[in-house]
Amino acid sequence: MRSIEVCLAERSYPILVGSGLLAGCEPLRALAAGRQVAIVTDDTVGPLYAGALSAGLGGACATLLTVTLPAGESNKTWDSLNRVFDALLQARFDRGCLIIALGGGVVGDMAGFAAAVYQRGVDFVQVPTTLLAQVDSSVGGKTAINHPAGKNMIGAFHQPRLVLADLDTLRTLPARELSAGLAEVIKHGAIADPVYLDAIDRDMDALRACEQRAMGEAIVRSCQIKADVVARDEREGGVRAILNFGHTFGHAIEAGFGFGQWLHGEAVGAGMVQAADLSCRLGLLARPDAKHLAAIIARAGLPVTAPPWSFERWIELMSVDKKAEQGAPRFVVLEGIGRASLRRVPDAMLRETLAASPDR
Ligand SMILES: NC(=O)c1ccc[n+]([C@@H]2O[C@H](COP(=O)([O-])OP(=O)(O)OC[C@H]3O[C@@H](n4cnc5c(N)ncnc54)[C@H](O)[C@@H]3O)[C@@H](O)[C@H]2O)c1
Ligand SMILES: [Zn+2]
Known part of the structure; x- marks a missing residue:
């Protein structure tokens, strides 16, 4: 496993790159320990990797919830975002919760934006599963959804606490x-x-x-x-x-x-x-x-x-x-x-x- 630090003073965080990270990653378990945790994913990536990620967390969290959104750029919308908020509110997630984005840039941007505004901002982790997301969108804290008038028009800067790029996930990528x-x-x-x-x-x-x-x-x-x-x-x-x-x-x-x-x-x-x-x-x-x-x-x-x-x-x-x-x-x-x-x-x-x- 390799680690790269994004140096932003109190918002600094590591990017971990390696294989087998979903199944067990100590920094992620430590971050999730005792917290309400929501994995936000899409209906392509969820069936492939949400199980391994949940198992990897291995009961460290107080509550573990999975929110599955429809895949694809056309679903990077308020509607999808609201599904995340509905699920978090229904499960009574508080300001101490942690959101984990599991998927490509679409999921990462949406889950990141949800984390930026849910209860005025909660922690989130990026688990990018496309190459684009691993080398680009998961790093840097830009989050957004699309508006009919333009792409990424509604968003926020919100840095993740950790980025976990598991090379194994790329094997299923078209x-x-x-x-x-x-x-x-x-x-x-x-x-x-x-x-x-x-x-x-x-x-x-x-x-x-x-x-x-x-x-x-x-x-x-x-x-x-x-x-x-x-x-x-x-x-x-x-x-x-x-x-x-x-x-x-x-x-x-x-x-x-x-x-x-x-x-x-x-x-x-x-x-x-x-x-x-x-x-x-x-x-x-x-x-x-x-x-x-x-x-x-x-x-x-x-x-x-x-x-x-x-x-x-x-x-x-x-x-x-x-x-x-x-x-x-x-x-x-x-x-x-x-x-x-x-x-x-x-x-x-x-x-x-x-x-x-x-x-x-
Ligand atoms: N925040 C940023 O700085 C930033 C930078 C660049 C791009 N972006 C955004 O990223 C988005 C594009 O991201 P993307 O290219 O990852 O697209 P994507 O998230 O739509 O993923 C592409 C497709 O691959 C599927 N997929 C994801 N991981 C998979 C895997 N491991 N195996 C099989 N299928 C998998 C997804 O379900 C989806 O259907 C755009 O919305 C763009 O605006 C953001
Ligand atoms: Zn680009």
């Missing part, structure tokens, strides 16, 4: 979801660590086969990078924005196709290719480096070609991104592999990127 998670892994290498990006490239086959060594190393390194960025800028006043590399384009692709058509990671894959192209046009990134990055994204099983929409359509889709400021989107660009910054971009250059053919 290959397409695994590839989507690799998009965020590649992103971390691209924005922060060229040596790591090389390792990802070298290990790509092992990663796609979910081999323990390669996967364990990638999750640890990705969590270190994310933890470091979050520690420097918890509430995204500045540097945390670099974690959105590829995401301005990616969110536009998700929105343009209708959420759920392309997985988030797939849209981010194609979006990173566009962001790298833009970085080249700005004279910040060498063309061979952008091509190399695109090749790694393709080998992860991700799309590298964005949809052929008109400039006006792209602008319309990008301006609804909540990261846009006064309608003019800013872009995370690479100043070489491993260094990212946030820039406004001349319209003409953006037009070139949006019109560029994939095999330039």
Whole structure:
């Protein structure tokens, strides 16, 4: 088992990465001891792992409740959230209770938001079961639900007390979801660590086969990078924005196709290719480096070609991104592999990127 610390003064917490953690993890048992505990999961993950997690807690808690929500992004709603509150209130959970999020980013974001507001805030633990959640969404304390007007529009910053990434859970993850998670892994290498990006490239086959060594190393390194960025800028006043590399384009692709058509990671894959192209046009990134990055994204099983929409359509889709400021989107660009910054971009250059053919 490896441990990475997210350093946020009194809100600091460890991320534990390893195998067999669900079945028995002392820090989790210690946190749950004597408390009212609710496992929040979805109807795909619950049947697979809620039993092992409950058994792992081994009677340490005073009360143990499982709340199972319908799986999927379309259920990241007030309705689902209310089901959590209903269950907690019915079981008379008080402010000392503990919520455990068992599932992918959807469950993590919802259970985290429930913990942020239930009785003005209670403790929670993330037990992420998708690669995306293990390397990204479970770390950093962003929680949210969707609103018909936009994704993640209702939420709160609320840090977990512990993150437990059990590698064994990834074995049941569909290959397409695994590839989507690799998009965020590649992103971390691209924005922060060229040596790591090389390792990802070298290990790509092992990663796609979910081999323990390669996967364990990638999750640890990705969590270190994310933890470091979050520690420097918890509430995204500045540097945390670099974690959105590829995401301005990616969110536009998700929105343009209708959420759920392309997985988030797939849209981010194609979006990173566009962001790298833009970085080249700005004279910040060498063309061979952008091509190399695109090749790694393709080998992860991700799309590298964005949809052929008109400039006006792209602008319309990008301006609804909540990261846009006064309608003019800013872009995370690479100043070489491993260094990212946030820039406004001349319209003409953006037009070139949006019109560029994939095999330039
Ligand atoms: N909070 C953050 O900082 C942050 C960062 C990135 C993404 N997100 C959010 O994360 C969500 C996406 O997360 P996701 O990609 O994990 O999607 P998800 O939670 O919808 O999981 C994908 C699918 O895989 C299933 N699944 C989960 N674990 C499984 C396993 N081990 N075996 C088999 N099936 C499994 C789920 O039931 C679901 O159907 C989005 O809502 C996004 O907004 C949040
Ligand atoms: Zn993302």
